[in-house]
Every structure is written in structure tokens, then in C-alpha cells.
Amino acid sequence: MDSAPPSASGRPVVRFNILGSLEGWHGEHRLRLGSPTQERVLVTLLLEPGRMVPLPRLVAAAWDEAPPQTAGHQIRKCVAALRTHIPDGASVIVTDGAGYRAMLGEHQLDLHEFTQWARQARQAVAAGRAAEAVGHLRACLDLWRGPVMAGAGGTVITAASAALEERHMAVAEQYFELQLELGQSAELVGPLRELVIAHPLRETLRGRLMLALYRAGRQAEALEEFGRVRALLVEELGIDPGAELTRLYEAILRDSPEVAPRVPQSVADRAALLAPAAYLQPSASEPAPCTLPYDLPDFTGREAELARILEAGRAPAGGSTRIVGVDGMGGSGKSALAVHAAHLLAADYPDGQLFVDLRGFSPGEKAQEPSAVLHSLLRAVGIPDDRIPDDLERRTTLWRTVSAQRRLLLLLDNAADAAQVRPLLPTAEDCLAILTGRVRMLDLDGAEWLSLGLLSPDDSATLLTRTLGADRTTAEPEATARLAGLCGGLPLALRITTARLRNRPRWTVQYLVDRLADETRRLRELSAGERSVEATLRLSYQAMDADQRIAFRLLGLHPGSAIDVHSAAALLGTDVHDAEDTLENLLDAHLLEQHEAGLYGFHDLVRTYAMSVREAEDDEEGAVGRLVGYYTLATDVACEVLFPGREPFGDPPADDAPELPRLGVGEQALRWFDREYEALLAILSRASAQDLHRTAALLGRNLLFYLNLRGQNEQFRVISRIAVGACQQLGDRELLGLSLTNLAIAHWWLGDFQDGITTAQEALDLADADDRSTRAFCLDVLGLLHGALGHFDEARTHLSQGIRLHREVRAPRDEAQALVNLSTVQTWAGHYAEGARHAARATELNRRLGERNNEISSLTWLALAHLGTGDDERARACLAQALELCDESRKPGNVAVVLALWAQVCQRLGDVRSVVEHAERALDLVTAEGNALRQATVANLVGLVYLRRAAPDRAMELHCRAHELASRLGYRFEVARALHGMAEAAQALGEAPAARRHRQAAEALYDAMGVTEAGRRL
Template identity: 35%
Template sequence: MLGPLRVHWQGREIAAGAQRLQTLLAVLALRANQVCTPEELLDLVWHDNPPGTGLKVLPPYIYRLRRMLPLDLLDRTTDGYVLRLPDDALDLATFENSVRAATLHRERGDLDAAAAEYQRALDLYRGEPLAGLPGQYLAAQRLRLTERRDKIFSDRVDLDLDRGHHADLIAELVPAVAAKPFDERLASQLMRALSADGRQADALEVYTRTRDTLIDQLGVEPGPALRKIHQTILRNEAAPTTRDELPYAGATFVGRTSELTHLAAALGNANASAPPIVAIDGMAGVGKTALAVNTARHVGARYPDGLLFVDLQGHTPGRAPLDIKAALDHLLTGVGVPGPAIPHSFEEAQALWRTTVAGRRLLVVLDNAPDSTTVEPLLPGSPTCGVLITSRNQLTGLDVRERLHLDLLAADDAGALLAQLVGEHRIAADVAASNGLIARCGNLPLALRIAGARLRHRPAWTVAHINHRLDRLGRRLTELTSDGLGIATAFQLSYDQLAPEQQRMFRLLSLLPGRDIDQYGAAALADRTPEDAADLAESLVDANLLLQPVPDRYQFHDLIHDYAADLARTVETPDALDAARDRLLEYYLQACFHPLGQRAGINFVEIGRRPVVQLPDLDTIDKSLTWAEAEVTNLAAAVERAAAEGCHTYTWMLALGAGRFLREGGHVQQHRLVLDLALAATRQLQDREAEARVLRAIGRLVRGKQGVRPSIELYRLGLDVLPADGDPLVRAHLLSCLGQSLRALDPSQALPALEEASRIARELGDDRLLAQTLGYTGILHNNQLDFATALVAYEESLAIFRRVEPSGLMAQVLSGLAGCYVGLGRADDAIEAATMAYQLATQLRSAISLPYALGQLGRAHRLRGELAQAVDIHRRAVDAAAEGGMLPGQMLARLNLGESLVAIGDPGTARGHFEDVLQLAMADKNHQYMLEAWNGLADCAVAGGDVQKAADYLQQALAIAEEFLPPHSARLREKLAELAAAAPE
């Protein structure tokens, strides 16, 4: 409509037909979604030349219009015709939507967005609206739309004048004024643009020409608005210099797009009662000032009365914070108050500042603020002003509209910054080294700029070379120094402003061995109460010297950690550092050996009476395990720290305490590392009993990851190492684990080991060990198909567990009991036992016990004929076993899933699971799982109709059974006989 009439449909133009048909369509479109009576249409379309046939002329045109339109948009109602169009079908509607959006942006002070919307609306015009179409109605509409365009054009010009785009506007306004010589608003706009561009003579010439035209053609003088602009230019007041104090924003500002957008929106969010005040905080070197200055530049057009900048010197090397009165004087000078007119009284100067800026559109940047009390007196009260504040501290005492904590650069942005600093070619030459440099700089912009500057001025250096220099012990902060300014200097300014107790906490926290720490660990390090430690840590978070990734947990940025560690070595005595380290290790040790935290396993290490340290509330299983999950990697790091510093007793004891959490969390490599460190520590101490304990722990880990055979060697080595007069409880634990591993290879050797372990447990009165060993015995008999004997062992084990406390081993015993019930054909009992096992494993978050419980639950449902449910449960068991990472659990889960898939009629998928288990079991020489895998493959072959292959598989299984697992032989011979009977002659 905003030009010659055009109809578009799905990217192509549709011929609109003859002129009168176009006129009809235009009238209906202008009244879209409104009913037009036939009489109205006849008058509006044919007013200039009404047909002699009257209303009879209308139906043929309506018919032709319907044929032309691609959709059934034209309806006939009882009253007339209506063209039904969606809201976005007309460029008229799009035009008005953009105008409304521009108005909204303008009200909020976002002049850039408003100008863009106005231009978007104006770009919709393609010439004279509805050009060439006849009739008085359309002529009136054409005039209305043209005037609407001219109005919006002038509104956009006013915005551009406010935004300072004077030179660009002159080229637009000269032809516009020539085309409309009577338009005083256009003339005034051109005069303003020329004057602001320093062309006062040209501006006065526009006034003279416009005045002459008005007098000659209309006999009137210019209006008051145009005369006022003329007088202003004559007095040389038209182009006052807007004060812009923003500093250089830097040539390599990258990223921060979302932050800049967020700040710009906050500054443009109009509020009738208060100015938009935005505070940016962040650690030293993170780029707060650069972001503030770039944001101020971005929104500067909204504040045509000035951009003021004050460095409050809160963290400036070698300078004290700027006096508040001095800052206030600077601001008053910035808004044009002459020096002699600035009051000496602070209160009067503050009142003058707020009075002077009232109603002005002014942006104030208060950089490097030390605290809230410095900033508050400098804030304008007028809602037309805006304020950006930067500080290393979280200015919690200020009531601001928006707070932005500026985080480290994202990886991509850090890479882009480094590329700008040193050149794309050097980054591309070694991408891995470049990523390593970004990591060594901790994604901190200041560190990246210093490293980039060193590389740029040393063309012979590679990125790998500077990485090598940064990796030298204690040299990272020294290397990140350039032109007298470095990372350490930036951090020192923040440190120096701390109170002595904050400084001490800052130094001692550098001793944390892992990634983060809670208030109890901090309390142990600093020898304070947890409440005091939390308060001090939170104050360091407020100062942006400490990070808080989640509530109540604290960590350092890597570079700040280096700085704190340097301070600790310089300020603290070696004895004080050793004492703090030991307190932290003691905290970890006592928390690890909290009874509920160890409930999923059998704890046979007595830590005895220990120094008093305060522990968090670990008095429920859930709380204990939640603590362990948060600390698990820190525990491994603590073991490494203890080993590195020769704390051998802490090393092996803490390794055993943390082992359960590392194993359940799937941290296999860390688990093996800490156990190897523990083994070396026991040998340094020449503590053979402790060595046996560690060998037992390594055997349990090895059994889950490498199989039963290497674990047997470790258990036997532990029994050999244990002194003859050593703790019989340690011997019993080793025997119990040995029997558990032997059952898969040689049940005849497994049973004596388990019986001896049970005897010792009964003799010592250790119920938990006895329950464990009886559980293992039940599994042994279950695998031997002696379900009655297995049932007795399981039930006695469970009775003991119920007397003491539930554990992960209890969950495994319940799973074994469920398997026994499956073997006896008692499906309902099996489901009950397996459900209990599943619930207990879930409660204890035992990734090892969970797949066994799900496996037996699936078998029980399969026994009941609920095959689809069985397959679903066994798939969950496979996933759980993979997450737990233990090899036996993974093999058993795949065996169970394969059996259920065969039962449901999917032998093809089942075969893959059996083949995987067979490969793993053969590598481990695990006879039990080898037998079951061959048996499963035979079932797949039978389902596929290959009887001969099934027989071959069963013969393989039978050979294993006859040599190692005789009770299974009869079952396999029966299956072979059934195959032979079913085979064709």
C-alpha cells in the first residue's frame, strides 16, 4: 500500500489486475476485517464515475477479486463484504508497529533503538502511497499516508540531531527542504544541523530563504519556533560543546556482548522517580573499566548533555582514593559550573550538583570506586541522568537498579582477544598451546593482555615458549608483568585494603589442596569457628578476591591463588603453615570416617581418638553422602598433598577413608592414584598391617576394573604381608574378599576362605564383617545352584544387617536373595527382595549396588512373564553399571539384558550383548561369566534356527562347567539333549 499497489504471496508477486479491480482491493484492504456494505463500496470505488447499472457492477468484480487472491480471504456476510487479513499482511500495519516500538524506545531513553525503528518504518515507503488509483477516498488516504511519512521522517531527524548525527542529516535535509519550502519544521532541523556542524552562515541563509518564501508566497512571517532557532544562532548559542570525558576504550575490546546489551537496557529503563544506576563489580583485571567505557559510548546518544568520567582511584597503584569533595568539584566543572562558583562547603556543593543536573540528560561513569560511602554523595537525583559504577568490591551499601558481576572471559572471547593481541597466524600455528596459554592466564583479560604484549614484542617466542616460562615453579606472576604493571600489583591493591584477620584467612586459604572448600575446611585452616570462617570468606567474596561457585563453597581464581600462596610463604612461619595443613587433613579424615558416610561399605580402619575439629552435620545418610559428593575430588587432592609433604600416616588413612566415595563416584584414576600413594606411604612407615589394609583396598578396585584374577593376587599378597600377630580383623577382611573373587574361578578354594573369614568374624564379634562374608557365601552357593544353602546364608546375613545398620553390602545381599528366589521360581518373593535392594542402593547412592538390584528385579519380572518390563529394567541396569564403572556389574547387566531380549524375541540384539560379555570374561578368565555368555549365544542360535551352532556354543559352556563349575554341567547336558532330540534326521 505504501507505493503502487502490490500483492505478494510466498515470495512472488501476484498480478493485481486492472485499475478498478486494484481500487476495489485497496478500499477493502484499508478497511481490512471491517464489513463494507455494497452501497459503500460502490461509492468509494466508483464515486468519480458511477456505472449506470448501479450495484449490479459489484458482483463481477468481487468474483474476479476472489479468483485473483491466493487464499479465500473475501467473505460475504448478510451486511456486505469483509476482507479478512492477519495483522502482518499489510505494510501499513508493519509501519505502525515500528512507529509504536520507536515511541516506546524513545520514552525509555534508548534513542539508538528508536531511530532504528523509525527508519525501518520509513523504508517501507516505495513512492507515493496507492499511486495512480482513482477516487476521492483513495486520494484522501494517499494524502494522509504521505503526511504520516513526513511526520515520522521529522521525528527521526529530531532523534538523529539529539544523537549528534549532524553531518549525515544535512545531506538528507537539503533536498527535503527544497521539496517542501513552506515546512518550517524541516527548515529548523536543517538550521540546527548546519549550526551544529559549524556552518552558522549556511544556517542563517536557510532561515532567510525560508522567511522570504513564506512572505512572498503566503504573506506571513515564520513561526515562533523557527524565529527562536534563528535568534539562538545569531547569539552563537546553537552549538555548545557537549562535554565528553570518557577515556580511551582500548583497541582490543572483544566479547562482552551480552553484558553490554544488559547494561544498555538497564540504563535505558526509564523510571520517573530515580535515575538508572548500574554497578559493575569483579576481580582485578577482569575488564570492568573497559566494559563501562564501551557501554557509555554505546548509549552516549541518549545523554546529549554530557558524558562525565571520574576515576575514584579506589585501587590505583601508588595513589590514595580520590577525596569525595574533589570528585564532586570535578563533576560540577563538567556540567559547566565555573571554578569560583563551586562552594567550599561539601553540603552546598552536593546540593548545587544535584540542582544543576536536574532535568539534564547526563551520563556519569564513576570508575574504580573503593566503597559505597564514596559513591553515594556523587549520585545525581534526576531520573533523566544515568550512572555507571565500577568497583572491585560488591557495593552492597548502594541501592542501585542493576548489579552486574563481571566474570572471566568465555573461552572463545579469550581466544579472540589473544588473536588480536599477537596475530591470527601465531595462534593458528599452535592451537593447543594457545588454549594452554588462555588456561594459564585463567581467562583473565589483564593477564592475557600482558602475555599477549610480551609475545607481540618478542617475535622469536612461540606460544609454547611462554607457556614453558609460565609453568616454572613460582614464576607465573613474575612472568605476567609488563611495563612496571603486573597481575601481582593489581592483586596487592585489593589485599592491602583488607583487615588483618581477612588477610590471614586469605593467605591460609591458599593451602587448600583441591579446587574449593567449605566453611568447615576454612575453619580448620584458620583455627576459627565455622561461623567466623564463613564471615571472613564471604567478605573476601565481596572484595572479589574469592569466588563462590555455589552457596557456601569458596574457591580461588588460579592467579589469585598463586598470589595468596606467595604471601603465605612470605608472611607465615613454616610451623604455622604445617599446623594449618594438618588441621585441614584432620578435618577431611574425621569427616571421611564418619559412620554414616562409610555405611555403603565395611569400614575396618579405626582412626582412634583424634584432635577436636568441627564437622558439618553428617548425622543422616543423605547429608553425609552429599558432603562426600561435594568434597570427593578435594579428598583425592588432599591425599596427594599429604604424600607430597611426607605426611605418611595421613596419606594412607585418608586414602582409605576417601576410597569409598571415589569408587562410588566413578573417579577410578584418582582412586587408583591415591591408593598407590597410600601403599608407598605404608612402606615408608614400614607398617605392614597398614600395607595389608591398602592392598585389600587396591584389590577391591582392581576386581571391579580389571577382573577377579589380578585382585586374587593382591589379596594373597596382603595376607602374606600381614604379620602373624597382626590384627585378625584385617586377615578376615582379606579372606572374605579373596573368597568373593575365587568364587568366579574356583569355588572349591573360595568356600574355605569364606568359612575362615566367618569363623574369625564370629570369634571377634564383628557383626558387619560376618554379614558381609555370609552374603558372599550366599552368592557362592547361588552360583553353584544350591539355592537352599544360599538361602540360609542370605537370611542370616540380612538378620545381622538389620541388627546393625543398612549398607551397600546389605543391598547386594538383598539382590543375591532375589536371585535365589528366581532360581527357586518364587517370582513374587524375588520382586519384593529386589525392590528392597533397589531402594536401599538408591538411598545410599551406591552406583555399585544399583545395577545388581535392577538386574535381579528384571529377572523376577521375566519369571512372571512380564517380558517388556524386564527388558526395560535390564536396560536401566546396563546404564547404571556403565555409570558405576565396575566390570563385573557391567558383564552381569549385559547378560541379564541379553536373556530378556531372547525371551521377548530379539535374539539379534541379544547376541551383541553376549559377545561383548564373552570377550570381557575371556580376558579376565572369569569362568562364571564365560559359561553364561556361551549359554546365551546358544539361546540366540536356537531362536535363529541354527541348531548346530547352538550345540557348539553349549559344548563350550559345558567344557567350562565340567572343569570349574560342575553344578552347572547337568543343566547344560539337558539342553544339549533337547537340541539333539529336536534336530532333523
């Protein structure tokens, strides 16, 4: 059929023919499918309909061994073009992960129909319906028009075409055999002779021609055919015809009744007549060969992967050899899984289960040559040495012929590449090939691959128990869990450790854990006899080319658990596309892992190995310098997005600046910061250690913005101190002043107010008289710290001066922050109108700048000021706006204050439905994520809520907690509020003396701070 059949709706559908030259049809209209490259891409997809074809295989199919640098991009363009040429092309070629998939119905591809007709023919033969089977086989043969793409498809497509040709010939041989047994003869001679001319070495086909000639009354010609094939076999392969063909020759020579024309009368007769050649079948008196290694009695885990192999091995025949590949890093247990599965499947393959170690990655051994492996396989299935040809091509032909008549399971272990494997694969649909290798062979068409990851913690613990014994593991459960963690889920490492412990009964598990804890000697500890994790990794490393080995070593310097293409490009000094290719190559070699698209990482043991193979010529200093520069630029851009209006610092990006990931939206930038946080901390330490002091200071400043947003105050101080140390080495007064001020802020957050004042004053003293920006920042921080200590007059003075300087230098973001701080002081002091005015101005500036997090703060203090004036409705409106902006992952302590205030305002307005819910959520949030300052504030606010709910016991508990926290910090205003709350709670509990004592202490503090009477009532 050339044109496409109509769909059920009567509309034409798309149809493709690939068994010959490529054709595409839409109804009666033949499609123009584009350039030769586009046709190769399409055919590669059609050869595996319904399966995802990865991008590297499409690249190999399109350009063989010389793809352009932009090959991946060109493939995407080809797919886009094909989708425009094919009606409804987007549903025919769909994107699937890292590749594409051709989605076609059963009548839309000739290869689909070929497979279906062949399956129906097998079913008919099995049921004894020979005439029906002939019809199905004839339909198969009618579809065949020649090699795929007429033999012009390149290496990848030609290899797939060769496999299809084997299927075609198997169909043809069975077709002619059935015709002969149904009484046909003379009419078969012409078609048989054409096939024999095209395939002169196929003995089965030659036998069919001899039988057709004989039964057509042409005995002499039949005998001549035998003479021709014998001469050809001797000349080409150096062997004589096989036993079956020889017996047929002798039967024709004697006019034996067994070759006389006859029609079988029963299913049994048909089965006997259709039996394959005798020399191709195992003798009934000999057991089927089995060369599988022993199965591990303590095989553990891998349930999903094992189930998939068993499913593939037991699935109905689908027209071609079933090929299942298992890839994974060295030591991940690929061979153990494959052997275990093969033993479970042995009964399904009664003609033999054959194991071959291809030695692709074996210490001190060269990978086996396919020719030598074929010799071993042929001998294993009973072919005598004198019938085994000498060269690879003829051995491959003989192996395919022999295996086509058997149900074989072939386990090819430790394969190096597809070129080593391809000649060894049987072509019969009743055979199963299981492959294992460290590299996924994307150019091996028709294979289904399973990537073997690491064992889960539970499976690791189970394996340790099974191999070491329950007595030892239950005696030291914590050490056993730690041992499993140090082995990183790698089965080889787990088995080595248990072997060492079994051989050293006086060692405890903890003793071995202590030995493994030293990362510099861990790989040496993970060796036992001939097994070694380091040796296993070394084989993968040595299999790479020189450039890949350099990249592997340099990537070991990356401090992050996740490596993206952009940071890898900076580290390697390449562009992003080349970096991605390098990462993908290492991923294919299982020297990297990939937990999500675009992000790569090292297994702990692989990273240790990468750090151990450094070479003197590696430019480690330059690589780290590039990586530090990349992260500094990336954090600059991310901070500009997350914190609009912040004052820029440092030099503008250079013309050759590295390419950055997408950071243009706030959520993108924040996710990037979250992901890279671990790496940023390590890079900052590395920059400081490598005397990259200016970069360390600038990177530290950027990181502080993120840490402040996430409320990580302890880490904020650590990074601030690193930045200060870098600036002191650098001798940059301006940058040192900025870093000291950030350190003072860290002291504020952690309640070390006096240390903060000393640090901020040092920064102010360093600032030049004309450096108004730095001086303003220092004054802000001094005002904040003095306010916390209750020095309201000093706080107002410093903050007012800072606000004036911010306005002079036109720094609205910093002005808004200073206004919020001044609003805080004025509200604490009871000057609510002034507090509201400053907070309202800060809110206006923050909205104009898009400073979401700072707007939450200004709205909170505006609400507090309104509460002080008794305007509860306006306070609730401000808090409602703040709640809409809140995100509990950003400054969770501030969010807790908003929630506590919301509970208070709702209570004052009589809306008590969710008061307790909000109050308790505030406490939970600030306890888990907030610092002591915020914990004291929230405890006091929620304490007031419980006082008004007539729950004085709970109120006393909260105010006492606030008093303890605030007193430890010297946070005088919250100390006073806590004492005031404790007095109210004691009064409600009937404890008048305690109430009087607490009230007097609170009043004394309020007097010392200058808080108005109005301020004492809040």
C-alpha cells in the first residue's frame, strides 16, 4: 500500500513506508519530507515507533561520525521542519524528555504492519493453519521494497536495516517452506532463485530452492545448486555445507521418499515438516548449555529493575530480539542484577543460557574482540571448530543463522560499547539479550535501557545485615547506619566493608566507621582482595579521553552538591554548550549523577576519587578564580532582581562575562539562591583562602542579602566576619566600612547590641567625611542598636541624620529602611502620630521600589502606630495588606509578628473566630525559624491575646518566656512589656504582691527609656 488509508471519520491519515526508500503519504498525496538530514531523523524515529529516541542517537543517525558543533540545535530544527511538512506533525512527532517519539497508529507505518503480519503467521503455524500462515507471510513480503532508505541512510540506519533484513529473510524462508509443504514447487523456483542470488550464503534458502527444483522434476538442477553452494562456501568461508543441506542433497540424489511432494494431513505432520534444520538445533540427548555464573544467595533490593527485566524476558515475541541493557556506575551491582534475572528467566529459554564477560572495564585486561566471543558462543551451542569460519563477518552470519532457530538467553556482561556488542546479538524474536555496561549505548537500536542507581538506605542496611549477620548489626545499630551512609548506597563498597569485618572478627563496626571517616583515606579502606572501589572508578576514568579526564578533575573542585551547566562552564573555561556536552558524557559514563534535568552531581566516593587524581598541569587556581567570578556576577544579578533599589557596589560586568542562568524573575532568583547556597558558602571560603579578598567581600555582601531574607542570622554573622577579614587584608576602607556595618546588623539580630554599637561606630569612624552613603548606613545601624537598648534619644538622633543623608544621595531604599527604624523608636516611645507618619512614608517608598519584604515591615509598624492611636480598623487594613505579601519562607520571624498582631487586632474588633489559630501559628513559626528578638516580641504579643481571652496561666507562661529572652539580650523595651504583661497576668491570677512587683519594675524601665503614658498602654 502506497497511499494512506482514510481514518474512521473518512478523513485521510498520514502513512509512512520505510521498508525501502522513504515514503510519506497523506491520503493520495505524497509528502515532501525535506532534506536528507531531516529524512534520516524521521526514519530513525520510525524505526522505533512509540519509543523515545534520545537526541544523541538522532545526531549519530544524521551525521555518522562527524556531527557539527551545533548538532543538538540542528536536530531540533529538523524536528520543527518535519512537523511543518507532516499534517498534524506535532502529534506525530512528540517531545519526550531528552528526545523525541513517533506516535503512529497500526496502519500508519509499513514496519508496524510487517510485525503484525509476522506475528499472525506464527500464531497460525502454531495452530496448524498453514494456508492462513502463507497468506500472512505473503503480506509481509509484499511490504518489503528493499533496504531502509535504499541503503543510503548512514551507519546507524544501515545497522538497523541489516536487522530488518534478517527478519525479512526469516519470513521469506518460512513462506517458501510452507508453500513447498502445501504442494507448490515450480512456481516457487523463480522467486527463490532471485533471493538466492541476493543471499548466496544462506543454506536454508538454498535448500528450499533445491527442494522446489526437485519437486518440479528438475533433479539435475537441484544437484547443481548443491555443487554451487559447496564451492561458494569453501571459497568464501572455508567450510563445507552443513549436515542438513548435505542430507537433503543425498536424499535428492537417491530419490528418497522423504523429499517427495506431499501435503501434511495433521498438525503433527506439519510440525515435523516445518522443524528447522537438524544441525541448528540442540541434540535431544544433550542438555542445553548454561554458562551463567552463580547467583548471589543474598541478592538485595532492585525490585523495580528486576521486575522490568523479567517483564521484558517473558513478554510475547514482538518480531525482533528482545534487548535489555543495564547501565550504571562501577560497583553499582549491574552484573549481580543481570545474573539474578537470568537465573529466574532460565526456564523460559530452554535452548541455552549463555554468559560472556566482555571485559570492557576489567582491571588489567583488554576488552574481548567480537570475533573471539563469537567463536566461544558457537562452540557453546554445539558447532564444531571445523565449521566455524575464521573472520568476523562470516562468524556473525553463522551465529545469526544458528541462533535464529533457538530460544536463547544471552547475557553480555561488562560491555565496552555498541560496536563490541552488535555482532553478538541474535536476530530471532524468541531470544533475549541482557547487556550490562558503564556507558549507555545510545547507538544500539532497539535496546531498552535501565539505569541502575544507588541502593536505598533501607536496602543498604538489609544488605549489611544479610552479609555481616544480624548479631553484629543489631549490636551496633547506629554504627551500622553510619557505615551504610559512608558507602553511599554503592553495593561494591557495602560488600567490601562486610568482607573486611567478616575477616576481622575483633573489629567492631564502629572501628571501621572511624577508619572510613577520614575522607582522604576512604578509598584505600574500601578494598578487599582483588575488589577495590578505587580500581573500579579508575577504569571508568581511564576509559575517557584526555580532555574528559581534565574536565573530570576540575569538576571535582566544584563545592556544590548540584552542578549546573553555567557554573560548570565557568569552572572549565568553556561555553555553556560545550560544558553541557562534557557533563552529559560524564553522566553517560556514570561518573556523574543527575537528580533533575540540568543539574548534575558527584557520588561522594566519585568526588573523593576526582580530588585524588589531580595533575600538576591542571590550572586549579584559574578554574577556582573563574568560578568565584561567575558566582559573584550571578549573585549580583539575583540580588538586583530580589532587592530592587539596593545600592550597587563593585565593577560592572566585563565584556567576556560568563553566561548566567535565567534570573530575571524573583522566584527564579530565589530558587537559584536556595539551590546554590551550599556552593556559595564554600566558594566564599575558597575565595578568602586564595587571597581573592575583594571578590570575597563583594560575594559575601550579596550572600548577606539572601541570608537576611531567609532569616538565617547565625550564618549572617559568620559571613559578615569573613567579609570583614577579607576587607582588612584588602585595605579598602569603603568596603571595610560596609562590611563592618553588616556585621553590626548581625550583632543586632543575635541580641549582641553593645558589640553591634562598637562595630558600627568603628565603621562610622572609617568612613570619609564625603562618603555620605556609608555614613548614612552606619548611622542607621547605630540608631537601630541604641533603640533596642532603650536609648531612644540617641536612636532618634542617629536615624534622623541617616535619613537626611539618604535623601541627599538619593537612596530611597535605604531611606525607607531608616524610616521604618525611626517609626519603631517613635512607636515604642509612645509618639504614635510620628511613628505612623514615618511608617507611611516608608510604605510609599517600598511600594514604588517593589520592595515586597521591606513593605511588610513598614506596614507592620504602621499598624502598630494605628493601634497606639486606637484606630483599630486602619491597623487591620494595614495588616491585611501585609498578610497578602507574606511568605513564611522569607523572614519567618517578621511573618510571625504580623500573625500575632493580626490575632490581637481581630480580638480587639470582636472577630474572635481564628484568633487562637493565628496566635499559635505565630508562636510555632517564630519558635522554629525566628531569632530570640522576634521570639520575645511574639511571646509578648500573644501573651496579651491570652490575657484578653481570660487565660492568665497561658499569658503568664508567655510573658515569662519573653522576659527571659529579652533580659538575656538586654532588649529593654520588650523586657518592660514582658513585666507589664506578667503584672496583668498575676493580677488576674489573684497574686497581688507579684503583680505589684512586676508593675513597679516595668514602670521603672519605661521611665528610664522615656516612654509616654500612651506608650505604656500598648
